[in-house]
Amino acid sequence: MLLEVENLNIHFKSDRSKNPIHAVRDLSFSVKQGEMLGVVGESGSGKSITNLALMGLLPDSSLVTAKKAEFNGHNLLSLKDKQWQKIRGREVAMIFQDPMTALNPFLSVQFQMVETIKAHMDISKKDAIDKSIELLSLVGIPSPKDRLKAYPFELSGGMAQRVMIAMAISTNPKLLIADEPTTALDVTIQKQILDLIKMLQERQNMAVVLVTHDLGVVSQYSERLQVMYAGEVVESGPTKDLISHPEHPYTHALLGSRPGALVDNLRRVPKTILPSIPGIVPSFNERPIGCQFSPRCEFVTPECQRSPIPIFESEPAHREYRCIHPIEHVVIK
Ligand SMILES: Nc1ncnc2c1ncn2[C@@H]1O[C@H](COP(=O)(O)OP(=O)(O)OP(=O)(O)O)[C@@H](O)[C@H]1O
Ligand code: SF4
Ligand SMILES: [Mg+2]
Structure with a gap:
């Protein structure tokens, strides 16, 4: 395994309460070399802070603990700043939603790309420029030599994201988040x-963690899928299997909330098919004792509300779900 995480917990100190906020709970997952893991979940489910925690980028107000958080032989939670400099941006790279916030508007693309490449590789400025041109061409930027002279504000959003991707892959990282x-x-x-990220994943045998709100996106691109809800993984498994036979009512509801979803093909069809999932994710100080999804789940029973729900495994499909009344498998024709 390239990345192995077991029982990751993230707490934040809070001005408003004596107890710290428990934002991510007992999260376990792994990523193999060369595979794409899709991570999906509503806003606030803990997708970004999980990645930031693993990259050592959370603020000092956070407390991150884990039974295991290992990437390519490194124990991520014990790395010092100097060790991080050798890993972050080199063995693992991140790209974010808004490329404009990550690019410096006052510095040319060339300056920023050359700086990034030279920070991680012992090469001359000329070679770094040549490599930048090669990378811009690889990510589909027309006239890469001219574009290298441009400033970020002169690029469209799509072009700026391509530049970010070119910078992220410039050191041949093993993992792209x-x-x-x-x-x-x-x-x-x-x-x-x-399509570009998928092409690079396959070409460079690079692992990718693709975080999105959009189940449609991950179903097309990722090999495995992890569904998050209120700081927990509620379901995970091979993408195709999970999408066609969701076990957790939240995944089922997410699929049902997609336009044109095949909800009628699932045996336990909700009584009302709504365009979005009713209710909201519980706030930190109102977390249920039992299943986190219970206030919104139409299959809830008193048993669901009694105590935290453990993870169940189904073999041989390598499926995991946090639900005591999973939706039974049906074959979608
Ligand atoms: N510095 C912080 N201090 C306290 N709470 C925080 C901090 N950063 C994030 N949180 C809380 O952690 C929770 C998870 O946030 P996160 O950004 O990971 O959500 P997300 O799943 O990425 O959502 P989105 O889809 O909107 O990006 C949120 O409820 C957020 O308010
Ligand atoms: S454990 Fe109960 S409340 Fe939670 S998702 Fe499953 S059926 Fe719904
Ligand atoms: Mg986020």
Whole structure:
């Protein structure tokens, strides 16, 4: 395994309460070399802070603990700043939703790319420029030599995201974390960027963690899928299997909330098919004792509300779900 995380917990100190906020709870997952893991969940479910915690980028007000958080032989939670400098941006790279916030508007693309490449590789400025041109061409930027001279504000959103991707892959990272990489872009450009990330994943045998709100996106691009809700993984497994036979009512509801979803093909069809899931994610000080999804779940029973729900496994499909009344498998024809 390239990345292995077991029982990750993230707490934040809070001015408003004596007890710290428990934002991510007992999260376990792994990523193999060369595979794409899709992570999906509503806003506030803990997708971004999980990645930031693993990259050592959370503020000092946070407390991150884990039974295991290992990436490529490094124990991520014990790394010192100097050790991080060798790993972050080199072995693992991140791209974010808005490329404009990550690029410096006052510095040319060339300056920023050359700086990034030279920070991680012992090469001359000329070679770094040549490599930048090669990378811009690889990510589909026309006239890369001219574009290198441009400033970020002269680029469209899609072009700026391509520059970010070129910078992220410049050191041949083993893992790319893409946190909502296309949310700020229009639909046609979204597809181009996701196709580009997929092409690079396959070409460079790079692992990718693709975070998105959009189940449709991950179903097309990722090999495995992890569904998060209120700081917990509620379901995970091979993407195709999970999408066609969701076990957790939250995944089922998410699928049902997609336009044109095949809800009628699932045996336990909700009584009312709504365009979105009713209710909201519970706030930190109102977390239920039992299942976190219980206030919104139409299959809830008193048993669901009594105590925290453990994770159940179903073999041989390598499926996991946090639900005591999973939706039974049906074959979608
Ligand atoms: N510095 C912080 N201090 C306290 N709470 C925080 C801090 N950063 C994040 N949180 C809380 O942690 C929770 C998870 O946030 P996170 O940004 O990971 O959500 P997300 O799943 O990425 O959502 P989105 O889809 O909107 O990006 C949120 O409820 C957020 O308010
Ligand atoms: S444990 Fe109960 S409340 Fe939670 S998702 Fe399953 S059926 Fe719904
Ligand atoms: Mg986020």
